[in-house]
Amino acid sequence: MENPTKNKIQNLIDLNPVMVFMKGTKLMPQCGFSNNVVQILNSLGVTFNTFDVLSDFEIREGIKEYSEWPTIPQVYLKGEFLGGSDILIEMYNAGTLKEKIEIALAS
Ligand SMILES: N[C@@H](CCC(=O)N[C@@H](CS)C(=O)NCC(=O)O)C(=O)O
Numbered sequence: 001m002e003n004p005t006k007n008k009i010q011n012l013i014d015l016n017p018v019m020v021f022m023k024g025t026k027l028m029p030q031c032g033f034s035n036n037v038v039q040i041l042n043s044l045g046v047t048f049n050t051f052d053v054l055s056d057f058e059i060r061e062g063i064k065e066y067s068e069w070p071t072i073p074q075v076y077l078k079g080e081f082l083g084g085s086d087i088l089i090e091m092y093n094a095g096t097l098k099e100k101i102e103i104a105l106a107s
């Protein structure tokens, strides 16, 4: 996937230490899975940026190809794919998510 879509995805991930590809916006998530991620990051006081894949079909499909992960939401931490809703819930419940994010952001 060497194309403008991939470049746009790469730029978003490079520029934003915590980058969330989701359905809807922080204030109005359009799916429960995306809402889960927003609520978890908000509750931990994490600063994050979002991209609404419902506004761009190329990015919606491109992000799945980029990460080889088939679903939205997708959370990236310092350029690395961290997970979707299930994985974030798991890390949040395990109590490991905040520290993982803080360590990554400090490095
Ligand atoms: N188990 C997934 C749930 C997310 C999910 O199933 N997303 C679906 C429905 S929102 C999806 O992205 N489908 C492909 C699409 O809508 O493009 C997770 O942990 O994030």
Ligand code: FES
Binding pocket: 023, 030, 031, 032, 033
């Ligand atoms: S939009 Fe239907 S499950 Fe996410």
